[in-house]
Amino acid sequence: MNPEKVVFGFFIVLALTLNFGFFVGEIENPEHHHVFELFAVVVVNLIATVLKFGDRSQMGALLLATSLVAILQLIAAAVVWTFAVHVYATGLTPDVMASIVSLSGGAMLANVISVILLIIETVMLRR
Amino acid sequence: MDSIVFLIVRRMRQPLLTLLVVYAVAILGLVLIPGRDADGGVWHMSLFHAFYFVSYMATTIGFGEIPYAFTDAQRLWVSLSLYASVISWIYAFGTILSLVQDRTFQEALAESRFARRIRKMREPFHLVCGYGETGTALVQALTRRGQHAVVIDIDEARTNIIQLQDLREVVPALHGDAALTRHLQEAGLQHPSCAGVVALTDDNDVNLKIAITAKLLNPKIKVISRADSHDVEANMASFGTDHIVDPFDTFASHLAVAFQAPCLYLLQRWLTGREGVALSEPVYPPRDGHWVVCGYGRFGKAVCARLAGEGIRVVVIEARPELTGQPESDFVAGRGTEAETLNQADIENAAGLVAGTDNDANNLSIVMTARQLNPELFFVVRQNQHDDHDIIAAVDADMVMHPSSIIADKIRVLLATPMLYEFMSLALYQEDAWACELASRVSALVQDEVPSIREWSLDAGHTAAMHEYLVHGGQYTVEDLLRDPWYRARSLQAIVLLIHRRNDRILLPEVTAALKPGDRLLICGSRGAFTRMEWTVSHRHTLEYVKTGVDRPQGWLWRRLATHKGYRR
Numbered sequence: 081m082n083p084e085k086v087v088f089g090f091f092i093v094l095a096l097t098l099n100f101g102f103f104v105g106e107i108e109n110p111e112h113h114h115v116f117e118l119f120a121v122v123v124v125n126l127i128a129t130v131l132k133f134g135d136r137s138q139m140g141a142l143l144l145a146t147s148l149v150a151i152l153q154l155i156a157a158a159v160v161w162t163f164a165v166h167v168y169a170t171g172l173t174p175d176v177m178a179s180i181v182s183l184s185g186g187a188m189l190a191n192v193i194s195v196i197l198l199i200i201e202t203v204m205l206r207r
Numbered sequence: 208m209d210s211i212v213f214l215i216v217r218r219m220r221q222p223l224l225t226l227l228v229v230y231a232v233a234i235l236g237l238v239l240i241p242g243r244d245a246d247g248g249v250w251h252m253s254l255f256h257a258f259y260f261v262s263y264m265a266t267t268i269g270f271g272e273i274p275y276a277f278t279d280a281q282r283l284w285v286s287l288s289l290y291a292s293v294i295s296w297i298y299a300f301g302t303i304l305s306l307v308q309d310r311t312f313q314e315a316l317a318e319s320r321f322a323r324r325i326r327k328m329r330e331p332f333h334l335v336c337g338y339g340e341t342g343t344a345l346v347q348a349l350t351r352r353g354q355h356a357v358v359i360d361i362d363e364a365r366t367n368i369i370q371l372q373d374l375r376e377v378v379p380a381l382h383g384d385a386a387l388t389r390h391l392q393e394a395g396l397q398h399p400s401c402a403g404v405v406a407l408t409d410d411n412d413v414n415l416k417i418a419i420t421a422k423l424l425n426p427k428i429k430v431i432s433r434a435d436s437h438d439v440e441a442n443m444a445s446f447g448t449d450h451i452v453d454p455f456d457t458f459a460s461h462l463a464v465a466f467q468a469p470c471l472y473l474l475q476r477w478l479t480g481r482e483g484v485a486l487s488e489p490v491y492p493p494r495d496g497h498w499v500v501c502g503y504g505r506f507g508k509a510v511c512a513r514l515a516g517e518g519i520r521v522v523v524i525e526a527r528p529e530l531t532g533q534p535e536s537d538f539v540a541g542r543g544t545e546a547e548t549l550n551q552a553d554i555e556n557a558a559g560l561v562a563g564t565d566n567d568a569n570n571l572s573i574v575m576t577a578r579q580l581n582p583e584l585f586f587v588v589r590q591n592q593h594d595d596h597d598i599i600a601a602v603d604a605d606m607v608m609h610p611s612s613i614i615a616d617k618i619r620v621l622l623a624t625p626m627l628y629e630f631m632s633l634a635l636y637q638e639d640a641w642a643c644e645l646a647s648r649v650s651a652l653v654q655d656e657v658p659s660i661r662e663w664s665l666d667a668g669h670t671a672a673m674h675e676y677l678v679h680g681g682q683y684t685v686e687d688l689l690r691d692p693w694y695r696a697r698s699l700q701a702i703v704l705l706i707h708r709r710n711d712r713i714l715l716p717e718v719t720a721a722l723k724p725g726d727r728l729l730i731c732g733s734r735g736a737f738t739r740m741e742w743t744v745s746h747r748h749t750l751e752y753v754k755t756g757v758d759r760p761q762g763w764l765w766r767r768l769a770t771h772k773g774y775r776r
Contacts, residue, residue, distance in 0.1 A: 116238075119254050123231040130224050134217030162255045 091128040092143075092198055095150070096191040098124055103188050107181045108174035118161065121184065122154050125191075139201050146194040153187035211315050218306050222299035229295045233261045233288035240284055244275050265292035317382070318393065324379045325395040330355050333622055334394050334401060336385035336417050337408035338365045340593045341433070343372075344615035345405065345622075348481060350376040352623050359385045359394050361408075386416045388424070396424055403429035405618055411439045418448045431621055433614055435505065452617050454610035459509035462587070462606070464635070465492050466517050470643035475631055477649055478704075478731060479620050480657035486650060490605050493585050496558030497522055501543035501573050503531040506563045506589055506608065511536060522552040544572040549580055559585035563608070567595040574602050624662050626729040630705045633714050645702075645715070652700040652732055659734050663744070664727040670744040676751075677724040683754065686718040692742045692749045695756055699739055701732025 098121045105112025129147040132140065157180045164176040237257040244250040252260070256274065263270055264285060277285065306312050332355035335342050339360075346356045346369075358380040360366050366380035383390040385408060395401050406417040411434060418432045431450040434440040443451050465472040473489045480487070497520035500507050507523065511534060514521050523534040524543040541548030543562070554560070560577050562570035570588050577584055586604040590596065599607055620627050634642060652658055667674050677683060691697040706713040706720070707727040713720065722728075730740075742749045752758050760769045 115254055119231075119235070119238075123227065126227050127224060130220055130227060133220045133223075134213060136213060165253070166255050 088131055089198060091124060091131055092191075092194055095121070095124045095128045095147075096188065096195050099150070099154075099184060099188040099191050103181060103185050105181075107178050110172040110177050113177065113181055115161065118154070118158060118180075118184070121187075122151075122158060125150050125154055125187070128194075139197060143194055143197055146190045146197070150187040150190040150194070153183050153190065157181075157183035157187070211312070211319055214312055214315060215303075215306065218302055219299070222295070222302045225295045226292075226299055229288070229291045230261055230265065233265070233284075233292060234258055236284045236288065237261065237281065240278075240281050242275060242278050242281055250275060261288070261292070264289055265296065267293060314382075321379055321381050322393050325357060325393065325398060328355065328357075328395060328398060328400050331400050331402040332357055332395065332398075334359070334391070334396060334404045334421075336360075336391075336404065336406050336413075338362075338369070338380070339407065339409060340611035341614045341618075342405075342407045344612060345407070345618055346378060347372075347374065348615065348619040349622065350374045350378065351482070354623065357381075357394050359383055359390055361385070386413045388420050391417065391420055392424070396421060401425065401428055403431065403622060405622070406430070406432040407614065407618075408433075411435055415439055415442060418443050419446055422446050422448065429622075431618055450618075450621055452614050453509075454608075454613045455506045455509040457613050457617060458506070458608045458610075459513040462492065462510060463513045463517065465490055465606070466494070468639035468642055470639050470646050471634055471637075474634070474642050474646045474649065477646070477657055478627060478631075478660060479616050481616075481619075482657055482659055482734075484657045486653070486655050486657060489646075490585075492605070493558040494519060496556055497537075497553070498559040498561065499524060499543075499549070499552045499554060499557050499577075500561045500563060501525075501570075502562070502564035502589070503528070503534050504563070504565060506565075507531070507561070508534075510561050510563060510587075519558075522557070524548055524552055542569060542573075544569055544576060546576055546580060549573075549577055554580045554584070557581065557584060559587065561587040561589075562604075563587070563589045565589075565591055567591050567599065571598060571602055574604060624660050624729065626662050626705055626707060626727065627660055629707075629712065630714070630729055633705070633712060637714075648702060649731065652702065652736075658731045659737055660729070660731050661737055662727065662729055665722060665724055665744075672747040672750050673722075673744040674724050676747070677722060681754075683722045683750075684718065685716050685720050685722065687754050688722065688740065688743065689718070690743070690753045692739055692753050695753055699732065699736040701730055701736040701740065703728055703730050705729040 098117065102113055102117040102121050125147065129144070129151055132144040132147050135141070135144070160176065160180050160183065164170055164172060170176065234254065234257040237252050237260060238254055242250045242252060260273070267289075333349065334357050335346055336359050338346070338358045342358065342360070346358060349356050353376065355376055356378050358366065358369060358378055360380070360382065361384050363382045366382045369378050369380045381390060381394050383393075385391060385406070391404075396404065404417065404421040406414040408414055408417070414432045414434065418430050421428060421430045429449045431452065432443055432448050434443055434451050434453050435455075440451050440453055461472065461475070464475065469489055469491050473487070476487050494517070498514055499522050500511055500514070501524045503511070503523050503525040507525070511521050511523065515536070520537070522537040522539060524539045524541055525531055525534070526540070526542045528534075528538070528540060539548055539551045541551070542564075543549060543552075554577055560573070562573040564570055564573075567590060570590075574586055574588055578586075586602070587606045587608065588599055588602065588604040590599045590607055590609040593609075593611060649658055663670055665674050665677060673683065685703050686698070688703070689698050689701055691699050703716055704714075705728070706716050707729075708723060708725070730737075743753050744750070748759070748761055760766050
């Protein structure tokens with residue numbers, strides 16, 4: 081067992097599970113989507129991205145690409161949140177919440193692909 | 208470029224992770240620890256504010272405690288996270304700095320810079336593998352003529368030296384093994400502008416590898432290689448290497464030419480010499496007696512074969528015949544550095560002596576000893592080390608054989624003026640009197656320096672005006688070309704040596720010979736003559752003046768006025 085692979089797999093799966101946790105619930109209801117969860121998703125996704133750095137293989141490149149997509153979407157969600165609450169002070173109205181959650185939903189899709197790729201790689205390794 | 212990004216990213220993984228975790232923990236702590244607002248009520252910092260605060264705290268910019276003054280609990284947390292974040296920043300910077308100083312990183316950087324420079328090359332260039340004595344001399348000669356070169360050498364000190372040398376063109380240099388295909392490709396072997404590959408390393412096998420790689424990957428380019436043994440030479444010839452230069456055979460053939468046609472040999476030395484070097488004196492190797500050859504290695508063997516071909520008796524002196532093989536001719540065992548062995552070889556009645564061992568000190572000692580025994584001898588000395596040039600010159604031998612400069616001279620001629628090579632081969636079929644006459648004409652052109660040699664082709668490029676004139680039916684003779692455009696009654700200090708017209712070669716054309724578009728000319732002359740001739744071939748107005756002696760007006764208005772005046776007259 082390779083401890084590096086454990087950590088790698090752990091963060092990639094954690095990125096997906098946390099993302100899913102933030103995403104579930106009514107899309108317009110702020111009470112179903114906590115800000116700490118979004119924070120955790122962003123941090124774990126960033127860590128997952130950095131862990132994928134420096135792998136030259138085709139699989140590594142694809143994994144990194146999915147992570148970059150997820151990060152892009154999540155940061156967009158965080159920026160929308162910040163603008164709504166702090167800059168315009170409109171609060172989390174249903175339409176704002178909907179766009180934040182749908183952005184994180186996109187990120188989740190990227191995370192799903194990431195996990196699928198991880199599984200494919202493992203299966204191919206075992207043959 | 209890819210490998211550089213890869214290297215940076217790979218090394219930065221750990222520091223970036225540390226930074227991420229420290230930031231996340233610091234932000235989370237700030238959000239969780241309760242603070243007091245201006246009225247004393249409990250207040251929780253939002254994630255956005257916490258991120259903002261940590262961003263300026265971690266970089267120690269510090270804007271103060273906003274939006275409200277911190278409680279002691281918050282301050283305790285901030286002091287902890289301040290140290291943690293500063294340390295992780297130092298760690299990240301340290302990693303970047305050590306990466307920049309890292310040898311592998313710098314090599315990757317240099318290699319990618321080199322590859323980028325090669326990709327940008329737009330003018331034809333020659334790829335020179337091996338930057339030793341020969342390579343240095345060759346690159347200097349090429350750049351002095353405005354030709355481009357790219358260098359590969361396995362020794363980093365040698366590739367670094369290029370930046371210190373005062374070369375006229377930028378010469379990109381790669382530190383790497385030329386035997387590796389990857390390095391040759393990076394250096395532009397398959398580049399569309401690559402005109403030729405020159406293999407000059409001191410390893411026969413590496414030269415062989417370079418030659419075969421070049422022939423396989425880019426069959427249309429010219430491949431020139433140095434070869435020190437006949438086996439390797441035959442091997443290279445088998446797959447079509449264009450020119451194989453063996454310094455020993457080359458010198459031996461020069462010696463044979465000097466025997467048969469001293470003027471031709473002189474002419475050859477003048478025309479193939481480096482520009483700016485003084486004209487050398489003629490040499491007349493004597494035939495009235497036997498020759499003593501010291502050293503029966505590759506050089507000794509090549510010289511003996513040529514001397515035997517001239518019908519001259521040879522006595523060989525060799526210290527280790529068991530290594531070199533027993534010569535067929537008369538033989539004396541010994542080094543030749545002492546009078547005894549030289550006397551055994553009957554030095555007093557000899558006509559010439561070849562000091563051809565692979566040790567410069569021994570060669571000098573042979574010459575000094577032999578000169579005491581017989582001051583009238585004709586001396587040929589082999590120079591092995593470039594640094595020994597001064598002491599070899601001091602013994603004032605009649606002929607010096609220096610492998611590096613022989614190879615460099617030959618390759619320089621092959622690359623810069625291939626027509627000169629052709630000219631010399633044609634001249635071999637001429638009488639020596641022909642060469643003597645030409646030599647006296649050449650020495651009249653230039654006072655005491657080696658003449659300049661140029662190859663011009665009359666096409667739409669450099670000589671556009673001349674080409675256009677000839678294409679439209681204009682008549683131009685060699686005599687016209689050699690007129691001085693400043694004063695046309697005077698002719699320039701230049702001689703047209705050879706005209707190359709499709710499959711015809713016209714050796715030393717008559718002055719009345721007409722030029723044709725597409726001709727390639729080999730011209731020798733003083734440097735000033737070329738500057739003026741360039742006016743004639745590239746400037747329509749000058750060209751017509753030189754031909755007709757009439758200074759025709761150039762502008763439309765003046766031309767109209769001139770026609771008018773001519774009409775009235």
